[in-house]
Amino acid sequence: MAPDAAGAAEGIAGAMQQLVSGAGLATCYQPIAALGRRELFGYEALTRGPAGTPFEQPSAMFAMARELGLDVALEITCARLAIARFAALGLPGYVAINFSGQCIERLGHRAGRALGFLTEYGIAPGRIVIELTEHDRIVDPPEFKHRLHELRALGIMLALDDFGDGHSSLRLWAELAPQFVKIDKYFVHGLASDPARFQCVKALVNLGEVFGTRLVAEGIESEAELLIIRDLGIELGQGFFVGPPEESPPTRAPERVTAALGSQQIAVYPETVKMPMHHNSVGKLVLRAPTLRRQDTNNRAVEIFAAHPDLHAVAILEDDRPIGILNRHRFMDRYAQQYYRELYGKRSCTAFMNDKPLCFERSAPIDALTAALTDSDQRYLVDGLVVTEGGRYLGLASGESVVRAVAEIRVEAARYANPLTFLPGNIPVSEHIARLLASGVSFTACYTDLNQFKPYNDQYGYWKGDQMIKLAARCISQACDPLRDFLGHVGGDDFIVLFQAPDWAARCRDIIETFNVSAPNLFNAADRERGGIMAEDRQGRPAFFALTTLSIGAVRVHPGRYRSHEDVASAAAAAKREAKHRGAGLFELQESAAVPMAEERPTV
Secondary structure, three states, rough: OOOHHHHHHHHHHHHHHHHOOOOOOOEEEEEEEEOOOOOEEEEEEEEEEOOOOOOHHHHHHHHHHOOOOHHHHHHHHHHHHHHHHHHHHHOOOOOEEOOHHHHHHHHHOHHHOOOOOHHHOOOOHEEEEEOOOOOOOOOOOOHHHHHHHHHHHHOOOOEEEOOOOOOOHHHHHHHHHHHHEEEOOOHHOOOHHHHHHHHHHHHHHHHHHHHHHHEEEEEOOOHHHHHHHHHOOOEEEOOOOOOOEEOOOOOOOOOHHHHHOOOOOOOOOOOOOOOOOOOOHHHHOEEEEEEEOOOOOOOHHHHHHHOOOOOOOOOOEOOOEEEEEHHHHHHHHHOOOOOOHHHHEEEEEEHHHOOOOOOOEEEOEEHHHHHHHHOOOHHHHOEEEEEEOEEEEEEEOOHHHHHHHHHHHHHHOOEEEEEOOEEEEEHHHHHHHHHHHOOOOOEEEEEEHHHHHHHHHHOOOOOHHHHHHHHHHHHHHHHHHOOOOOOEEEOOOEEEEEEOOHHHHHHHHHHHHHHHHHHHHHHOHHHHHEEEEEEEEEOOOOOEEOOOEEEEEEEEOOOOOOOHHHHHHHHHHHHHHHHHHHHOOOEEEEOOOOOOOOOHOOOO
């Protein structure tokens, strides 16, 4: 080794030895909140290296320590300093200390002596949580569990850190049975607007219930994330919204945290488009049918069609792979022509086949068949398609079955999310009303409708009608508090808003005013000038219709007033009908008004 390099290495080793002795190290504490109690549960101790040096960040410091074989010694020093300062500050609750698997094994061998420093400062072992970090993979979880036995016998608890990232795995969770699992911040950050992350965290909540584990959500950075974590039933939360790491942290939860957690309002969960999953593949449509080979004649095709009168087409194969499809009606029309049998009967059946058949693997989602419905070559609707498995022929699917299956999927999907506005549909609306009723919170259900929309849609066409509906969606969405108000599109020009915001009436008036000012821009100049359009009424007679406006019917929902989401939807629909009858504006259904009968209820 060159002298300069050797000198640098010695300098690094010396600096690391200084760190192992504790010189230059600082400990910060990040608060962990007990969400249900609206107070601090404890703190995570985080070590920082000397400021302004390459070792300031713990990742760089521990990486170099591992290279020099000093990582376990450094971890123990960091833990000793964390416990000592925690005691000196008189911080309440629990203290969580990060340890690698290798360090835990070292402590496990001589727990009584190695952990002596934990009790030197008057901190009971039952207030200490060891967080298993991802520095080392645990190769043998059962053996590792055995080595934890001594630590647990002292009352020290275990947390599995950064679950969902690195080496933290479901296997470790099951075999080590930690008291705590910390959900990695990746899944928590952006939770309020990311349906996929929300579903992941929701699944972890279910696992926590199965294993009897207390969950800690890391990386909470906003009130929206905090409320969703609370409403999912996660007990503990950590992140910059709860509090940043500090050398002298507060002993109480910040007011913004206690105020948010004290709110009786429930969070609005991010919604996702859900597709029906059962039997949702092309394999569902497979019709087992005889086939033709390239060398088979047209006369053989006639025999197959005669033996199978319901068969719409026959696939033509070469080495079990489809090379074409022969449509029954086109082929038989040709065959019925004079002299066709004599001229073509003994020729190859490939002469009149469609040599570009539409082929789909049996595992393909049914929704992928939309291509068959929108292709400019409408032979595919008549011929149907060929279903394959691994590229080899499996069967046929008729055009009729394709149309029916795609339509069913679209209808089912629309119940979850409206395909025009992508807002939640009937089922998510019903689920959110049920959550509101179960929580016992007061809210306002508003049903919106467009006045004189049908004449506009008939006169200007469906494309312009869609523009009008999307305008309504934008106006309503802009007036909602995304943290507390739920907006759903339940079909056509009907929207439902579930307001928790106390100023719901002002928001409704803003919606009406904004829409009524903007909607005339979707009419042509002449119609704007005359204030409406001439169109046919429901009896087919010419009539004048005013410009499209927006009405809102509202019903206040107090605890115990309504039993089910159907009752709430019925009352909101009654309010909407009255608002529409009055022509425009906001109408609130009073509590003394009768709830509509079941047969009057909208589909929500």
